[in-house]
Amino acid sequence: MALIQMAFTWVAYAVAVALVALIAAIFTYTYQTPRDRSALVSTVAIFTLTCLLATVLLLPVDIALVSSTTSSKLGAKKDWATPRTVDNILLTLKIVYYTLYSLDAVLCLLVVPFTYFLYEEYDDVDAEEGRQTFRQRFFGALKYTMIFVALVIILFIIGFFVPVARDRKEAHLDLDYFKRLLAENHGERALTFALGLLVSLGTLLYVLYTASGLALLPISFIKSAPSISAPQLSESTATALAQNRERQRQLEARNIGREGRLPAKDQRELEALVREERTLVRRLRLAAEAQGEGKSFIVRAWTKFCAVFRPIKLLGGILLLIFSVIIWVSMLITGIDKAKNSICKQHCGYILGSINVFQPLNWIFVQASKVFPVDYVLMALLVLFFFSSSVVGIASVGIRFLWVRLFEIRKGHTSPQALLVATVMLTLIMLAINYSITMIVAPQYAIYGAQTFCGNPPHHPDDQPDCSNHPELVKPCSELSSDYGSKNVCTPSVASTFLNRVTFNFPFFGALAFWAQFAFLAIFLIVFSTALFRTPKVNISQLDADAEADEEEGLLASTGRRFGATWQDIRGKAKKPSAGAAGRGIRGEDLHEDDD
Template identity: 65%
Template sequence: MALIQTSLIWVTYAIAVVILLAISSIFVYIYQTPRDRAASVTTVCIFTTSALLATVLLMPVDIALVSSTSLSSQGRKKDWATPNRVDSIVYTLKIVYYTLYSLDAVLCLLVIPFTYFWYEEYDEDAAEHGEQTFGNRLWGAFKYTIAFIVFVVILFLVGFFVPVTKQAKHDHRLDFDYFKHLLEENHGERALSFALGLLITIGTLVYILYTGAGLALLPVALIKSAPSVSAPILAANTASQLEQNRERQRQLERRNEGREGGLDTRDRRELEALIREERTLIRRERLAAESSGEDRHWLIKAWIKVEAVFRPLKLLGGLILMVLALLIFISMLITGIDKASNSICKAHCGYVLGHINIFQPLNWIFVKSSKVFPIDYVLFLLLILFFFCASVVGIATVGIRFLWLTLFKIRKGHTSPQALLMATAMLTLIVLAINYSVAMVVAPQYTTFGPQTFCDRLARHPREQPDCSSDHGAIKPCTELAENPVAKDVCTPSVVSTFINRVTVNFPVFGVVSFWAQFAFLAVYLIVFLTTLFRTPKLDQEEMDRDLEEEEEEGLLASTGRRFGATWQDITGRVRKNNYGATERNGERS
């Protein structure tokens, strides 16, 4: 039975990883530009995105496995859950975690920079004339990557030799067995803890700006961005107007052929106006073609059709996500206040919270759902995808910036390989920050012990487990501060919570920065949310913002009106015509 349950949990995780691989592929293919697509960039971005999502989705597997060893209804370990079996489960999880964390660090700090320089080193003219060889290109990319290699080596050496905080070791408030275990680590674990702590701290700074803004923008964008004009109708009407425009230009040119002075003043003004209108119509035609997926990868065309199919649900989905975002905001604020007020050692251990003192709704939902696997896994998957999509929307809206300068723009179908690699590296750092935020702030009790409980009564005999079957009031949820000796044997903390708490206890500066950054995250979310309530978000409009004309054309496909006809025409790709062959829109003839 135990083997079947454990296997089922790992199979569920494997299925989730396959789903994540598909999501990562769709994400990369939708955003990258078809003209400059490179196999190396595409492969690295898909693999990196899948690896970082697989890392954070290992958390509910971790919780499910350690929780499967106990009978929550009776507050004791299951008969098969001997100390050796529990240690074996924890050890396996440690190996998987350390492998994924190390892989994320290597991908972010080494593989992505090397791929970036590898792409930059390619010279098409030199390659055609045989002047650029594989070895030359490889050395050119490796030469610029040496700086990152040196940084990684220094990072792990510092983590290997840096001493843990002495104050934490001698703090009597950390005398509980749970915290003593955190301070017992070898040099290898210390090096990885330090490296990941630094990356989480850096990622938290990126997470504040992009995920905080995206969490507010995504629901409002879904509500406000349904188009009132379908792409096929816009393309047909634009083609008709463009033909009329050019025919009128030809008429003016023929009428003034042979005239010595050329066009008269009135005709010249009309011709100039027609030329300006022609440029606008050409831009509108290009926009309509891009929106309908013409000359695009088949995956992008399919995605456009799927978006059109689910367009009527955008309003409902946006409202649901808005409620979820507000629930996340409230839950994070409650936990933040609880940690700031009731942390057992405040800044000295990175605001570790011994147990929840204030009711926290999202944590309660996860704890209750974790009693029936895989309900909590599905909910957790949706939560992580929401955070991930919010981060993508934040990066697409804000762009990749250095201070006030925009370095790269992230747009569907127009993202350069360099921008895609930079965005992937940023998402890696953001997901590490999300890992901390979810584990320590969004649902701390769930991510530490899940639904585990212990019987707050001593056994009659040393070899027997305590019996709470006749006294349900003696069953208590597992916490870090449980003083009952039974809790030490029954309560098994998740590996991810142990790892993150080890970072914050041994290196409190990382914990302090990450903790107070959560309030900055909530502030960014609140500001952007209040702003978007009164202003329609303009996602992917950077190119259209060059002048008011182009911005107005973009508004044709991103207005707040909604029609079923536009949705159906976007799905079918056909435009309804009347008996005279003219297209019809809103009952008007064009």
Template identity: 70%
Template sequence: MAALQVTFTWIAYAIVVALCMLVTATFVFIYQEPRERSPAVTTVSIVTLTSLLATVLLLPVDVALIASTSDPKLGRKKDWATPERVDSILLTLKIVYYALYSLDALLCLIVAPFTYFWYEEYEDTAEDSGGQSVGKRLWAALKYTLVFVALVVILFLVGFFAPIARDRKGKHWDLDYFKHLLAENHGERALTFALGLLITLGTILYVFYTASGIAILPISFIKSAPSISAPSLVASTASQLEINRERQRQLEGRSAGRSSLSAKDQRELEALVREERTLVRRQRLAAEASGEGRSWVIKAWAKTQAIFRPIKLLGGILLLLIFAIIWLSMLLTGIDKAKNSVCKHHCGYLLAHINVFNPVNWIFVNSARVFPLDYVIITLLVLIFFCSSVVGIATIGIRFLWVRIFQIRSGHTSPQALLMATVMLTLTVLAIDYSLVMIVAPQYATFGSQTICKNAPKNLILQPDCSKHPELVRPCSERSDSSVCTPTVVSTFLNRVMVNFPFFGVVCFWAQFVFLAVSLLILITALFRTPKLNEAQLDEDAEVAEEEGLLASAGRRFGATWEDITGKARTNQAGGAGRYGAAGGAPDARED
């Protein structure tokens, strides 16, 4: 029975990883610029993001395998869970974790930079009539990548020789749980230091990009329904365009027989010319959105999108509710850690047993008893955080301070930008892993559904009968007997980082409060205000994006959805436009 459960758990994990590869491949192909698509960049991006998600989604496997050795009703190990069998499970998980973490670091610090320089060398020589051999491109890319190799070597050397924290105050250091965190060799110390540094760097990105995305994502779903349908927008734009051109003809007629127009008329004419260009683009984009003049596949896709708009609205409300629960859970755990951590800043505010009710943790601990229910929930949660990071990067762009280096947009992302976004997501997902394990659901991530009999002696033969006294059963904690309560591998690894290098733990812990503040501020801002673009600084693609945004303004009308489905506009919306305004509530977009 035990072997069957272990096999089923790993099969479920393989299926989820395959689905994650499909998700990452979809993300890469949606955001790539089709005309600049590079097989090397595409492959590296997909493999890197899949490896990252596989690392995070190993958590429920870890919890399920460790929890399978314990009987939650009796508060003791199962008969088959001998110390040798438990050690074998732990060893297998450690090997998989070390392999994935090492692969993540290799892809992020070596492979992605090499691919970036490889593509850059191709771009630099694309206009050269003679071209450049593969060997020369390879050597040129390796020269630049050697800098990153040197950084990796320095990073591991520092971790290998760096002194660990020696401040061991308090009786809790005598517990098996804390002693286990300190048992490590120099190789583990190097990997621990490297992982801690990468998590800390990722936390900086997590605080701004993921916090922004997790607040914007539900609002973008809720505001996805347009206030005016595509057919109505086509009709109203055509009416405005006719009025605009008629006014231009009137002004040009005034200049007949004169040397020039008055200053006032000249300014009005220039404004009308700019408005005409905007209306022409709007008309074209609205026609494309409704599938006019395009293949039946595009028309069918446009109508399908219109049909599913109410579902997106409900999905946005659901995401908003999930955001509220996650936000509250993180706040409660953060306060709990700050107040009740047994070692405070000396161990990165370690807390293996929560003292206040945490909604997310409660859901996971109870769902863990029915595997793979917890796997489904945590997969969805990880994808929410991942998609939020993508939305945050796409919204803010890749920046250095206030200077935008690359813009991430659907169908318009260059290979260089895609690789940089992949590296940023690598670091961000590592920070998400820390947040899930240490903040969002610490009890679940550390002990799962494991329990122990209250005041049970270490001799399991003399343990009280908890089947007759269920009130004696308590969730496992850091003070529980290690022969009964086995912490998960990922929690041990992350806690080891924070205990041996407390600086990383302090930074990552207090950054969670910054994350909560930033996400709440952006959510409130997004609810009541739609940001406006500075048209004077827009390039042609950005102008098109802004016009596409006209189809998703803040007002909500299910009538617009119905018109998009039927493809017919209401006659009272086609006319009645103001002199220069947009009919049906569409905003007036003018070029400077």
């Protein structure tokens, strides 16, 4: 029975990894510009995003395997859960965790930078119209990547020799849980230091981007742009194009036989009409593509399917908004609880012995963990929500150095370099999200799940506990548990042990990650309040600085944001607009104005 349960847990994890790989592929191909699409860049981005999502999704597997060794009703280990079996489970989880964390670090610090420089070398050769072999480009990229190799080596050397915190007056080292957090050897200390540094870097990005995205994502579903159906756009654009060409014909006919150039006024009007005609032609083509003309039956069916279910977007936005508020409230409750009731404060990274205030999200996960895979599904949705929020935050804020925008992340307009930089940022952000979920969002669930132990009788504390006849003695496991039963029953998750070892041995990392959560809450509240009471402006004339063709392409691509779900999208027909309405809809100034 135990082998079947463990096998089912790992199968569920494999299915989840396959799904996140699909999501990573969709994200990569949705955001990367088709014109500069690179197979190498796409592969590296998809593989890196899959690895980092797999790292976070390993948490519920960790909790399920550890919790399966105990009986929550009796507060005792199951018969098959011998110390050797439990050690083997923990060893397997540690191997998987070390593999994923090491892979994330190698991808983030070596593979992605190398791919970035390799693509840059390719671009430089094209720009100079030179000829350079792949070997030359390879070694050119490797030369720049060596800087990152040197940084990684220095990082591990510092972690190898840096001493752990000495001030442990309030660290409660007499408790078994804290004894296990001590880094015993230099190799483990180096890995702990490296993980703490990466989590700290990711926390800075997490505070800025994820907090903004968590507030903007639900509101973007609710406050969408006014809807214009593709058939209606096609009809109005065709009418406007006919009027445009008719006006050009009138100007040319009026000046037939005139010697020299047209009058200045007519010449300016004709030039404006020609520019407008090019935009209208592309706008007409965009509407045709949106209706699936010339495409397969599957594409046309998907277009109509999206139109039918478009009204659900509003309901989904409301549900996501409620979910965001619950996450914010839960994080605030845990943060205040840790700041006030942590047993050792900054000396151990604000480890909380037990939750003292009802925390809704933690309670939901603890109850769901009793029936696997309910908690796994909820955790997967939570991770994907944080991931999507991070993407929305990066797309909204942009990749910046201080106030200078370096790259833009837009659907269908993201350069390969920007995609790789965003991938590194998402890798660091997901490490910070891993800390936040484990330590702030659902701390009790992330450490012990639904594990319980049989506490000592209050009047005879030295007696061996027996909860078969005394269910009132069953207590939830916590870091402060020092009873006889807890020592033999409670097994903390491997993920929480990793993160608590970081904050316990290097309290600076713990204090930074903890207090950053309040900055996260503050930024969320500011962005949420601003976006809720002020409709964000969508600049439909976002232009590419490369060429005039890209400028027009950017203008037309933004028009697609105005597509809505109307009955015409389903029927494929639209009411014929009046000439006046069509004329008002295609004035030159309207083509470049911001749309609320």
